[in-house]
Amino acid sequence: MAAMNCNVAIVSMHDYLDGELIREDVASLKAHLIACPECRARFDQLERTEALIHNALDMRSGVVETSESAVRTQRILSGLPVRRRKTMGWTRWLRNHPAITVAAVFAIVMFSSFIAMWEQDDQLTVRGNDLTQLVIDGDTVTVPQGVHVKGDLTVENGKANVLGDVEGNVTVIEGSLYQASTAHISGQVKTIDQALDWFWYKVTHSFSSLAY
Amino acid sequence: MKSMEARLARMALKGDQHAFAEIVGLYQDKLYYMSYRMLYNRQEAEDVVQETFLRVYKNLDRYDDTMKFSTWIYRIATNLCIDRLRKRKPSFSLDAETGDHDGIDGYSMIPSDDRTPESELMLSDTQRIIHNAIETLPAKYKSVMVLRYLQDMSLQEIGDVLELPVTTVKTRVHRGREFLRKKLEHKL
Numbered sequence A: 001m002a003a004m005n006c007n008v009a010i011v012s013m014h015d016y017l018d019g020e021l022i023r024e025d026v027a028s029l030k031a032h033l034i035a036c037p038e039c040r041a042r043f044d045q046l047e048r049t050e051a052l053i054h055n056a057l058d059m060r061s062g063v064v065e066t067s068e069s070a071v072r073t074q075r076i077l078s079g080l081p082v083r084r085r086k087t088m089g090w091t092r093w094l095r096n097h098p099a100i101t102v103a104a105v106f107a108i109v110m111f112s113s114f115i116a117m118w119e120q121d122d123q124l125t126v127r128g129n130d131l132t133q134l135v136i137d138g139d140t141v142t143v144p145q146g147v148h149v150k151g152d153l154t155v156e157n158g159k160a161n162v163l164g165d166v167e168g169n170v171t172v173i174e175g176s177l178y179q180a181s182t183a184h185i186s187g188q189v190k191t192i193d194q195a196l197d198w199f200w201y202k203v204t205h206s207f208s209s210l211a212y
Numbered sequence B: 001m002k003s004m005e006a007r008l009a010r011m012a013l014k015g016d017q018h019a020f021a022e023i024v025g026l027y028q029d030k031l032y033y034m035s036y037r038m039l040y041n042r043q044e045a046e047d048v049v050q051e052t053f054l055r056v057y058k059n060l061d062r063y064d065d066t067m068k069f070s071t072w073i074y075r076i077a078t079n080l081c082i083d084r085l086r087k088r089k090p091s092f093s094l095d096a097e098t099g100d101h102d103g104i105d106g107y108s109m110i111p112s113d114d115r116t117p118e119s120e121l122m123l124s125d126t127q128r129i130i131h132n133a134i135e136t137l138p139a140k141y142k143s144v145m146v147l148r149y150l151q152d153m154s155l156q157e158i159g160d161v162l163e164l165p166v167t168t169v170k171t172r173v174h175r176g177r178e179f180l181r182k183k184l185e186h187k188l
């Protein structure tokens, strides 16, 4: 009993409250408390303090309301940055497929240069094998009635006014086509007015046709 | 076997927004209480909670699942609280005292907002004393006490969260408890 002094006893009291006092030391502490009224009073105070702190800090006795909680959840989630994985995934994929990336970039560059060409190109252009009988007035290209055009006819950036016959295809790019009741076109009639169509037209046609 | 939180963290990392919302749901109130008890200011507590989740979200890929998820998230939140406390005016130190607390009055040293949760409840004098006393504790004691009593953490877990040896945690709990005992002395 006398083996434990009051300072050691106080440390033991705290260890006891922490749940960390081994059984033999619990016995020694008890023995001291029986013998020492001062330490007994101290221990009593500490036990009450412990209970009061637990009580005061117990989260379940808190006053956060469910609505408050829901508002906070919303704010937290909306405050997060946009998930970076989506864009990261895409760039990572590109990094892992360099050949495709190069091809894609090449295609985009090519395609945009075609669009640029298409946008720049607003001059009337007429192409065909037999252009001598056509009447061109402003941006209107007329195949007069009774005239017989041999081969394909292409009109770019203008109006095609077909009154006579065309023995071949008539293609109008970025323009309009008027076919009179007297007109006769033996081949296909095609109107192209979008960049993409034009792109394919340029790609699939040789550029050897005569420009007027 | 992985904890539920570790699994949620991994799902969130893969882009599962619902998994992250689950994590928020699991921890937001606990983090709010803890931050409030550390800072005794609603707005600052809200800010800490928001910042904690932002950091968790941004660093999900760095979460080491050999550590408990709760340890990780509490570490982030307590560090944010401690940073804020350190930026405030310095309060007194329990280290320097020689057993006698009389004459120390830290009550007015740390500002607090007047709209505390306690003001909405009928609080007993003893509870008010405890809250006032906790409010005046220096950051390093406050974090230990709040984790111990509010989150019911073991001394080992507190050591993990605060990256302190258990012996240090133990000393701080003992000093914090003694400090509160003295504050409550006439009420006990």
Ligand SMILES: [Zn+2]
Pocket (backbone or CB within 6 Å): A005, A006, A009, A032, A036, A038, A039, A040
């Ligand atoms: Zn004694």
